Amino acid sequence: MITNAKVFRPEHPPRDLHHREGQLDHLSSVLDPTRVDRPENVCIFGPSGAGKTTIAKYTLDQLEKEALDLHWAYVNCMADNTPAAVLFEIVRETGLGADIKREGTASSEAIHRLRECDDHIIAVLDEVGSLDEQPLLALWNVPNVSLICITIDEDEWFTALSSKAKSRMQSAETVRMDKYRHTELVDILDSRVVHGLVGSRLDDGVIDYIADLAAGDARYAIALLRQAALHVDRHDMHQLTEPVVDAIADDAASEIRDRNIRSLGSHHRLLLRIIEEADEIDSGTLHARYEDRVQSPKSRPTRRRYLRSLIRSDLVERDGSTQDMRYRSLD
Numbered sequence: 001m002i003t004n005a006k007v008f009r010p011e012h013p014p015r016d017l018h019h020r021e022g023q024l025d026h027l028s029s030v031l032d033p034t035r036v037d038r039p040e041n042v043c044i045f046g047p048s049g050a051g052k053t054t055i056a057k058y059t060l061d062q063l064e065k066e067a068l069d070l071h072w073a074y075v076n077c078m079a080d081n082t083p084a085a086v087l088f089e090i091v092r093e094t095g096l097g098a099d100i101k102r103e104g105t106a107s108s109e110a111i112h113r114l115r116e117c118d119d120h121i122i123a124v125l126d127e128v129g130s131l132d133e134q135p136l137l138a139l140w141n142v143p144n145v146s147l148i149c150i151t152i153d154e155d156e157w158f159t160a161l162s163s164k165a166k167s168r169m170q171s172a173e174t175v176r177m178d179k180y181r182h183t184e185l186v187d188i189l190d191s192r193v194v195h196g197l198v199g200s201r202l203d204d205g206v207i208d209y210i211a212d213l214a215a216g217d218a219r220y221a222i223a224l225l226r227q228a229a230l231h232v233d234r235h236d237m238h239q240l241t242e243p244v245v246d247a248i249a250d251d252a253a254s255e256i257r258d259r260n261i262r263s264l265g266s267h268h269r270l271l272l273r274i275i276e277e278a279d280e281i282d283s284g285t286l287h288a289r290y291e292d293r294v295q296s297p298k299s300r301p302t303r304r305r306y307l308r309s310l311i312r313s314d315l316v317e318r319d320g321s322t323q324d325m326r327y328r329s330l331d
């Protein structure tokens with residue numbers, strides 16, 4: 001029943017961005033390269049699957065078509081997690097660093113390249129809660145660079161920043177995205193059905209059923225639809241029904257989890273592995289095992305930032321008081 005598998009790929013940009021017109025207009029006007037004053041910095045906040053990453057990329061694709069002197073770069077800070085790696089990635093993606101190598105490029109050299117460029121550069125820092133504040137401030141200080149900082153939990157991020165960084169980030173424009181409502185998810189799903197499935201083979205009401213299960217999370221909704229359609233095809237079934245959705249619900253959740261893990265940088269991944277190996281582990285033992293296993297360990301504050309990212313991604317949970325913190329893997 002799948003006619004176009006591409007429309008279900010997570011990296012595939014949606015043809016139409018549904019129900020985010022207000023946020024789209026807001027973002028485009030803040031970043032408009034033709035503004036007389038310098039385009040601003042923006043923070044995007046909202047839960048997982050609310051469309052944060054999608055709206056940022058979608059807006060920049062559109063702005064890029066209208067402006068010749070605009071470059072943009074996208075970095076997932078949970079993957080590219082050293083300051084130098086993040087800055088290198090921005091320079092590379094904007095086409096300003098074809099001649100430099102990732103290894104050995106100092107942060108100062110990357111910042112210099114950005115500063116020397118006459119054009120306007122927009123850097124998307126996704127999962128910015130994982131990023132050290134030093135490259136954040138360095139980028140902030142480059143006049144021709146605007147930042148789009150994306151994270152789930154605004155309070156948690158601000159709490160972890162120094163007062164200097166916090167006051168800067170709070171002066172940025174803010175775009176907030178809530179979980180999708182039921183009818184909005186239905187529209188998002190319907191559009192994927194039209195472009196990727198044989199619609200007549202979906203039972204009446206099954207899209208409503210998927211939207212209910214997904215509870216406002218477009219990523220999970222799309223994964224459920226994809227896994228259900230795959231199940232129908234693999235088992236030579238005719239209809240996509242509610243029991244099919246029930247049968248694959250766990251697979252859809254694992255697909256998202258696996259993808260999250262694959263996108264992690266090596267230090268995030270090691271922390272996760274140590275927690276998984278132990279099932280449950282106290283903070284002291286976790287840090288000791290981590291230090292045993294890496295040659296150049298990240299500082300404790302950095303590790304704590306990475307651990308908070310793992311929690312936000314629903315890979316790990318934590319409980320206990322500050323003195324008696326315990327981490328557990330969630331699978």
Ligand SMILES: Nc1ncnc2c1ncn2[C@@H]1O[C@H](COP(=O)(O)OP(=O)(O)O)[C@@H](O)[C@H]1O
Nearest residue numbers: 010014017018048049050051052053054218219
């Ligand atoms: N408004 C929308 N219209 C169409 N598809 C959407 C919309 N919002 C999210 N999606 C899809 O849902 C999935 C999750 O969106 P994403 O932007 O990755 O969420 P977030 O970054 O907030 O976790 C992606 O596959 C994206 O294409």
Ligand SMILES: [Mg+2]
Nearest residue numbers: 052053054126
């Ligand atoms: Mg995202």
